[in-house]
Amino acid sequence: MSTNCSCGIVIPDGSQFCPNCGKPIGQSSGQPTEQSIWQSGANQQSMPVSSGGLSQNAAAGLSYFTFIPAIIFLMMEPYNRNSFIRFHAWQSIFLSIASIVTAFVLAILFHLLGFLGLLLLPISPIVDIVFFAAWLFCVIKAFSNQMFKLPFIGDLAAQQAGN
Numbered sequence: 001m002s003t004n005c006s007c008g009i010v011i012p013d014g015s016q017f018c019p020n021c022g023k024p025i026g027q028s029s030g031q032p033t034e035q036s037i038w039q040s041g042a043n044q045q046s047m048p049v050s051s052g053g054l055s056q057n058a059a060a061g062l063s064y065f066t067f068i069p070a071i072i073f074l075m076m077e078p079y080n081r082n083s084f085i086r087f088h089a090w091q092s093i094f095l096s097i098a099s100i101v102t103a104f105v106l107a108i109l110f111h112l113l114g115f116l117g118l119l120l121l122p123i124s125p126i127v128d129i130v131f132f133a134a135w136l137f138c139v140i141k142a143f144s145n146q147m148f149k150l151p152f153i154g155d156l157a158a159q160q161a162g163n
Helices: 034-040 056-062 067-075 083-120 123-143 153-161
Strands: none
Touching: 056 067, 056 083, 056 123, 067 083, 083 123, 083 153
């Protein structure tokens, strides 16, 4: 027997999630919802975004591979309706911006300080390693269907994602 989702689509028998909006079908109050998975950061089974599409953890993880996939996921349906994917896409964009701004500021400091700027030279690789480690950790967490908020950037991403 098929059921109707709150978004107005008929759900085929045996489906656990609506193929249109991604909401769980026929769940009791004890099962986690998309919002509770997102908030708890628990390692849950990934929820399909659409039939034939990427799972939410795959889309969230891919959004960290440059800011271009992140922007695409923010614009494409049904991915732009999933708060988990939106959060990781925004966090990816903000991490990219922070990395570029930091590199730009360090380059300006090197040039402004002249010879004293050489004293700051060892800082650049350390900053690069920190940004790479943050990026890698976020990719791993996203592919594991977990939410990890980076300091400051994560709060901005959550705000932009509407959570």
